Amino acid sequence: MRDGSPDAAFTAGMYRHGGVVGLRASRHDLRASIQALTAYVRQCDASHVFTSVAVFFNTASPPHRDTQNENTPNLVLKLSSFSGGGLWIEDSCGSVERLVSGKPTLGKILNFQDGKLYVQAREKWHATEPWEGSRVVLVAYNLGCAAQLSADNRTDLCSLGFQPPRSVGDVASPPGDKPTILEVFSGTSRTAAAARRRGLEAHAFDHTLQPVKDVGTAIKSFRDAWLSMDQIRASMMQSVLQMVNERRALAAALAGAGASLLAIKLLLQSRPERFRQVPGVWLLGVLPETCYGKALTEKIAEWSDKYGEEGVFEYNLAGWRTVCCCSWEHAKVVLGLRPFKMERFSAFANVTSLATGSFFSEGERWKRERRILSPAFNAKNVESLIPAVQCVAEQLLQEIEKDVSAGKEVDLTELMPLYTADVICKTGLGHELNLLQARSPDLIDDMKVLADAVQTRMFAPFPYWKVPGLAPWIDDGDKMKKKFDQRAEETMKLANSGGKSITEKLRAMEGDKFTNRELLDNILVLLIAGTDTTSTALGWVFYHLSKDQALQKQVAEEVRSLPEGELSTEQMESLHMVRAVWLETLRTTGPAAFLCFENNEEFTLAGKRQPPGTQFTVPMQYLMMNDPEVKTKLGNDLRSYRPTRWLGPEGIIKHPPFDTLPFGHGPRICLGMRLAEYEGLLAIARVVQKFDFMPYEKPEPEKTLTFTANNPVEHITIRVRPRTW
Structure with missing residues (x-):
C-alpha cells in the first residue's frame, strides 16, 4: 500500500478549537511556502472558498467527519505521483461498504480526476482509500466561525492568499499610496521580503537564495514548478518598466544612504590589533x-x-x-x-x-531599574508567588489529562508557552488570562511577531523605522507594542492577588519607583523573555525524559512521594535528580x-x-x-546529554559559574532566575508524578536557534499515559 515513508502533515491558515479561532503560527516562518500553496489552490479552482490548507504525506485517515468545517466542499489536490488513494464517502445509494463506528455503512469511491477531487467533509463520513507509491496531497478547506476572526487576522489570512467567505474577506486596504522599497547589497533580502509580506512592491539586488527548511521536498518541487520561467521573465520585465517613477528613485536614495553610512563607519574605525x-x-x-x-x-x-x-x-x-x-x-x-x-x-x-526596560538599559538607568526591581524578585517575594504558580501548574495537569483522555499526543510546544505565559501574567500582573484553559495562542503569536520585528530592525541595512510612515509596511513592531501595552493595562486593572503580584509590589513601593510607562516596559520584557525561555527548556526536558526511559524512571521515583498542595522552594531544592535534569537541559538547550x-x-x-x-x-x-575549563568540571562528554554530571555524593554540585551561565553572568544576571527555576522544577515534578511519557521514536527534533531559546523546528509531540505506581 505504501512505500515506507513516514506519516506526516503540515497545516496552515485558520484554526478552530471549539469556539476559539485564530491563525496558525506557521504563517510567520513559512509565509512564502503558504502563499505558494494557496496560489496553487486558486490556480486549480479560482472560485474555491477556503480558510485553511493541509499537506498530508502518506496519511491514511479512518472514517471521520470534519465537524469543524463549514458546509462547503473540501478540495483535495495531488502533489505526487501515486495510484489509488482516493476517498470512500458515505452514500446510501452506494455499493462499497465500510465499518463506521463498528457499523457497516454504504458509500462510494471518489477518485482523482485531473489530479483533484471534491468531498463534502462535514456532513458525510469519509476515509482514505489504499494507494501505491508515495501519496502527498494538498487539502483546501473552509472552517466554520471565520467571521469571528479579528480584523488583523482577517487581513493577514487574505494576504496569505486564502479565499474565505466573501463577508469575511472584505478587508479595506491601508489608506494612501503604498511606498516601494529598493534594497541594495541585499544578501538574502530580509528587508525586501518583510516589505513584500506587508503587500508592498519591493526589489532586492545582490540577492542569494538560501535553502528553506519547511515541510519537505514535495512542496519545494511543486513550488518550483508553479513559478514557471515565463512568469519570472514577465515579472522581471514589469519590474524594470515600473522602476522609472520618482518613488523608486526615493527608495534607491534611502537604501544608498544606508550603504554610504556603513562605508563611512568602516573608514572612521581605528585600526586595532587583529x-x-x-x-x-x-x-x-x-x-x-x-x-x-x-x-x-x-x-x-x-x-x-x-x-x-x-x-x-x-x-x-x-x-x-x-x-x-x-x-x-x-x-x-x-x-x-x-x-x-x-x-x-x-x-x-x-x-x-x-x-x-532593565534588559536593554545601561549605565545609571540600569542601576536605577535594577534597584527598583530587585526586591520584587528576592527569595522571600518569590516564595509569596508560589500559590499563583501552583494554580497554573494544576491547570497544566488538567490540560494534559484532556489530551490523554482524548487519545491524542501531547503537544509540548503548544502547551508549555501557554503555561509560562499564564505564570507570568498571574505572578507579574496579578490576574490570569487562562491561556491554557482556552488553548489560545494569540498572545504567544503576538510575542513572536514583536520578536521578529526586533530582530529585523537590529540588522536592517538602514533605519527604515525613522522614515515617516514606512515602518508599518515593513514590520508590525509598533502595532504589537501598542497592543501589549493595552492588554497589560487592562489586565492590571483586574489584578486580584491581594498585593502579592510583582506589579502591585512595584506600585506600592515608597520613594523612587517606576512611572506607568517604565512599569509597562519592564513587564513586557518579563513576559517575552520569561515565556519563551522557560517554555522551550521545559519542552526539551520532557523530550529527553521520553528518549531516556531509565532517566524518566529515576525522576519518577524521586517525585513519587511528593505531597499534594503547595511545594516550597526548599522542597524543590531537595529534588536532586529533577534539578540535575533542569541544569543539564539549560546547559545543552539553554535560553542565552x-x-x-x-x-x-x-x-x-x-x-x-x-x-x-x-x-x-x-x-x-x-x-x-566545548570549552576545556567546562570539561574539567563537567566531563569530556559535553556534547552528550548526561544529567548525572551535576550530581555528587551529597546532592547537586553547582560548578559555578556554569550552573547559572544560561541566565547570564555577574551583576547583570537575570532577575527572574529564581521564579523561572521554581516554575520549571515544579512543572517537571508534577507532570512526571502524574504522567508517563512513552518512548520517543521519531527523528531527533531539529533546532532553530534564536537570541533567547533553542526552539524546535517542528512541534514536539509525545504519547503520554497516566502514571501507575
Whole structure:
C-alpha cells in the first residue's frame, strides 16, 4: 500500500478549537511556502472558498467527519505521483461498504480526476482509500466561525492568499499610496521580503537564495514548478518598466544612504590589533551569510570551530568589527567588564521604540531599574508567588489529562508557552488570562511577531523605522507594542492577588519607583523573555525524559512521594535528580545562546589592544558544550546529554559559574532566575508524578536557534499515559 515513508502533515491558515479561532503560527516562518500553496489552490479552482490548507504525506485517515468545517466542499489536490488513494464517502445509494463506528455503512469511491477531487467533509463520513507509491496531497478547506476572526487576522489570512467567505474577506486596504522599497547589497533580502509580506512592491539586488527548511521536498518541487520561467521573465520585465517613477528613485536614495553610512563607519574605525578573521563581502561583511541575523547563532558556532583555535576570532557584521570569545579564558575577561565598561552592543539602540526596560538599559538607568526591581524578585517575594504558580501548574495537569483522555499526543510546544505565559501574567500582573484553559495562542503569536520585528530592525541595512510612515509596511513592531501595552493595562486593572503580584509590589513601593510607562516596559520584557525561555527548556526536558526511559524512571521515583498542595522552594531544592535534569537541559538547550557587547574604553584581550566601540560576542551555549575549563568540571562528554554530571555524593554540585551561565553572568544576571527555576522544577515534578511519557521514536527534533531559546523546528509531540505506581 505504501512505500515506507513516514506519516506526516503540515497545516496552515485558520484554526478552530471549539469556539476559539485564530491563525496558525506557521504563517510567520513559512509565509512564502503558504502563499505558494494557496496560489496553487486558486490556480486549480479560482472560485474555491477556503480558510485553511493541509499537506498530508502518506496519511491514511479512518472514517471521520470534519465537524469543524463549514458546509462547503473540501478540495483535495495531488502533489505526487501515486495510484489509488482516493476517498470512500458515505452514500446510501452506494455499493462499497465500510465499518463506521463498528457499523457497516454504504458509500462510494471518489477518485482523482485531473489530479483533484471534491468531498463534502462535514456532513458525510469519509476515509482514505489504499494507494501505491508515495501519496502527498494538498487539502483546501473552509472552517466554520471565520467571521469571528479579528480584523488583523482577517487581513493577514487574505494576504496569505486564502479565499474565505466573501463577508469575511472584505478587508479595506491601508489608506494612501503604498511606498516601494529598493534594497541594495541585499544578501538574502530580509528587508525586501518583510516589505513584500506587508503587500508592498519591493526589489532586492545582490540577492542569494538560501535553502528553506519547511515541510519537505514535495512542496519545494511543486513550488518550483508553479513559478514557471515565463512568469519570472514577465515579472522581471514589469519590474524594470515600473522602476522609472520618482518613488523608486526615493527608495534607491534611502537604501544608498544606508550603504554610504556603513562605508563611512568602516573608514572612521581605528585600526586595532587583529585576530583571525572570518571572510565576508565588502561593506556588509558576514551579514548576508547570517540571513540578516536570523542564522547568527548557528554561524557563530560554526565559525568558532573553524576559526577559534586561539579561543578568539573576529568578523565584520555590517561595518562593525566584532570579536568572538569562544573560550571561557577570554569570555570571562569581557564579562568581567560588565556592567559599566562593557555595555550591550549599539544595534540595540535600533529597537528602543519596541523594547526597553532593565534588559536593554545601561549605565545609571540600569542601576536605577535594577534597584527598583530587585526586591520584587528576592527569595522571600518569590516564595509569596508560589500559590499563583501552583494554580497554573494544576491547570497544566488538567490540560494534559484532556489530551490523554482524548487519545491524542501531547503537544509540548503548544502547551508549555501557554503555561509560562499564564505564570507570568498571574505572578507579574496579578490576574490570569487562562491561556491554557482556552488553548489560545494569540498572545504567544503576538510575542513572536514583536520578536521578529526586533530582530529585523537590529540588522536592517538602514533605519527604515525613522522614515515617516514606512515602518508599518515593513514590520508590525509598533502595532504589537501598542497592543501589549493595552492588554497589560487592562489586565492590571483586574489584578486580584491581594498585593502579592510583582506589579502591585512595584506600585506600592515608597520613594523612587517606576512611572506607568517604565512599569509597562519592564513587564513586557518579563513576559517575552520569561515565556519563551522557560517554555522551550521545559519542552526539551520532557523530550529527553521520553528518549531516556531509565532517566524518566529515576525522576519518577524521586517525585513519587511528593505531597499534594503547595511545594516550597526548599522542597524543590531537595529534588536532586529533577534539578540535575533542569541544569543539564539549560546547559545543552539553554535560553542565552549568545550575548553581545560593546566596550566604552580601551582594554587588552589575549595580548591585543581593543579600542572603544569594538563589538564582542560571547557564545554561551558553545562554551558550555566545548570549552576545556567546562570539561574539567563537567566531563569530556559535553556534547552528550548526561544529567548525572551535576550530581555528587551529597546532592547537586553547582560548578559555578556554569550552573547559572544560561541566565547570564555577574551583576547583570537575570532577575527572574529564581521564579523561572521554581516554575520549571515544579512543572517537571508534577507532570512526571502524574504522567508517563512513552518512548520517543521519531527523528531527533531539529533546532532553530534564536537570541533567547533553542526552539524546535517542528512541534514536539509525545504519547503520554497516566502514571501507575
